[in-house]
Amino acid sequence: MRLRIFFAILLALPAAAAESGEAVYAQRCARCHELGSDRIPTRETLRKMPATRILRALNYGVMIAIAYTMNTSQREAVAKWLGTPGGDPEPSPAAFCADRSVKLAARPASQWNGWSPGADNARFQPAGAAGLNVDGVRNLKLKWAYAFEGDITAFAQPTILDGNLFVGSAGGAIHDLDAQTGCTRWVYQASGPVRSSILAVHEGARYMLLFGDQSGWFYALDAVTGKLLWKKKVEAHDAARLTGAPVAFHGVVFVPVASWEENRASDPAYECCTMRGSLVALRVRDGSQVWKTYMVDPPKRIGKKFGPSGAGIWSAPTLDIKRGLIYVTTGDNYSNPVTKLSDAVVALRIADGRIVWSRQFTDNDVFSGACVASPDCGPDFDFGSSAILVNAGGRSLLVAGQKSGVVHALDADKRGEVVWELRVGKGSRNGGVLWGMASDGQNVYAAVSDVSRKTHKPGDPADLRTNDVDPAAGGGLTAIRLSDGAKVWYAPAHPCDPPKPGCSPSQPAAVTAIPGVVFSGSNDGHMRAYAAEDGRVLWDFDTARDFDTVNGVPGHGGSIDGPGAVVVKGMVYVNSGYSRQSGMPGNVLLAFQ
Ligand code: HEC
Structure with a gap:
């Protein structure tokens, strides 16, 4: 009897684990896709799409909000059941360069490598490498546009080495484009969307390209061939997401780990939460792990929930070789109990990952998708941007901007003691300072999102907007003097004129600086260049329009969010589109000269 029960369980297990695509469709898709609405693709239309594209729509496309409560196997099952086998369409032959050979010097003459040109994460390109001054910026003209096929978001920042532009995409395609002309040298298909910027590391006799994707995979490609050298899942949790760029030192790459489990909790049946933010150190050579440090202790079951959880790391770590430390900034807790390393700046030893000190800026910040239904939540004041390491006023400062709208300066020699703080925005769940600030050694330039959203209730299943944005609220750029935290100038936002759906003056994208100029992109689709001395606008380009593209794919710009402008050798590269x-x-990457 006992034995029969045992075997019955054994037989039942695999069936329970494998999702039925048909059942997922009936439960989660049919109510809209069987309606016969002319604005919703029918099942017959979906059946003609590649399964990879359906999966992408769920993971990072128009269906993202619908898929929030679905786990990975449900998404894969429904995509496979609906769609056709095989991958995405190959790029058209006309997109490729006549000469596809990749030339990379061991010491590149010009570059922007990774999240920031320097390990300090200041996002400052010096005059020589920028090849651009105030006059040049005033005369910037569009040189080429590249469109990511099938994507509705362009959120990856390019890395440029000696005329090679390496960039990821929401479709998970990694490209090597000619930085001058935009023609394609090679394409590599990753397993998930890639928004982390790519770090090129010279190792042994070759260049390796290191980056993470939105499903927890971390990759090393050969920069010359675009072929995979190794690939490793740095976090087993289903909801892991690698958004922050990696940094490397002495043959070791440091990978920040965040997650989307916070959104998963919008399903009331979901037992929130078990994901833990971490920093992982891997050998560049083969991806083997050197150390891994979690930002919270292992979760335990507490009633119907699990905790502690959260404290994801969303941004590139900051290396401090002199002190042998690596700094990360962290996000909120998803569930109780609250912990000390959430919404904090944390200093770890480069050698072994041991935590040396930490400074928390918002305590008691438990937030998840469940908060829509429950007001009993924290303010969701993550850090989404890296701490900048600068010397000012005879001190080494770590300057970190938070979604709370406050910029904090900490003394690197005094275990993160606060030197000054300045409020630059209202702050909210949507930020505050979101993806990054820039510093030219005098000032730090902090743009704020402060996007204002209200629930959109259409009653029309074809209208997928979950929110409307206020066309007049949010945005603004503040210059702060590093030595004492005084406000030097404030450049107000530009309300959307005329207002249009999805347009907001918010400035969530990371800021970039070169001598005399500060670049800041906005959700209104504009990339603007401001004078570093007084904040007046020097140049303004509206990217929210159609583009003829070098790869022949229809291109359209939209909101600028996520990374910031990249400036190399007289050219400025900008991603546009953020759904x-x-x-x-x-879906475009734009190059200005
Ligand atoms: C609330 C209604 C609704 C539900 C539920 C829904 N969809 Fe959709 N879906 C839409 C609408 C509307 C569009 C068209 C969006 C557009 O073109 O902007 C769409 C478009 C799509 C597309 C086309 C994306 C592209 O690249 O063109 C795919 C694929 C898709 N849905 C898959 C699914 C799957 C799979 C499910 C179930 C897991 C699902 N949808 C559930 C309303 C829905």
């Missing part, structure tokens, strides 16, 4: 956060979709 999340209720912004305007788009």
